Amino acid sequence: MNSLKSQVFILIVLSIFGSAFGIKCWACRSDSDPKCGDPFDNSTLAIADCAQVGELPHLPGVKATMCRKIRQKVNGEWRYFRSCAYMGEPGIGKDERFCLMRTGTYNIFMEYCTCNSKDGCNSAGLVRVNALTVAITTMILVFMTRVFQ
Template sequence: MDRRPIIALLLLVVCVHSGFSVVCYQCNSQYDPRCGDPFDPYTLGEVNCSMKPPLEHLGKIQPTICRKIVQRVYGKTRVVRGCGYLTDDSNPDGRSCFQRSGTHDVHVQYCTCNEDRCNSARSRSGPAAGALLAIALLAAGAGAGASVSAAPSAL
């Protein structure tokens, strides 16, 4: 029995990610120290970004990404996590970070991503883990098929 269609279907189900909503952590380390780094997400809030209303100054743009902002002002660090509205189309994998520094000891790192709960401190593999699993299954199936087909010639 050829298992490749089943494996392909599993791969499709694991790797396809809905572009209509993303779930992000939402917190501010000024009000809850668990939001900072190292991040403790176990009792912090999550938000379905598709349920948030559009911001008035952005028109009808809906939030479709998660963001993590690390601000250091005069030596004090604050981490803000939540939904983001504007994407960086130059990054095909949906992840991007940039840093800015200003005068008077002001530094900001702004990171965005488009997978559920990807704005944690830990990196989340999401669909990549599913792709690796599918590749491993295909390799195992190919290896098993190769040993079966090689067995008759060895006789």
């Protein structure tokens, strides 16, 4: 029983610290991978750890701390870009439900969304399971198994 408690404790600690080091974001472009568009299909994509993404040459010392999704229409063609973000503010007024929108001449439209509420938040509605939720669910199941034996 002590070994089981130790394993559950380690799982909880790892899930808490694992999420504290940085955000993970989807990184893709719909012009090279159609699954990157909307609806988003991450079945063949790996999620990028933004803490591991290098600095940009034009932003020395700035680290990626958010995710972003860019949706743009150029001459009638939609393109989607998902990546780690270095600058900006999540959503508008910190409300991630809202994105910045810009229009231009020659039928150009751009929507720029940033978020940092959870890993993979630039997936456009994909519900992801938090590691802490998995740990708590595991604890409950272990407890229930022990009680009803």
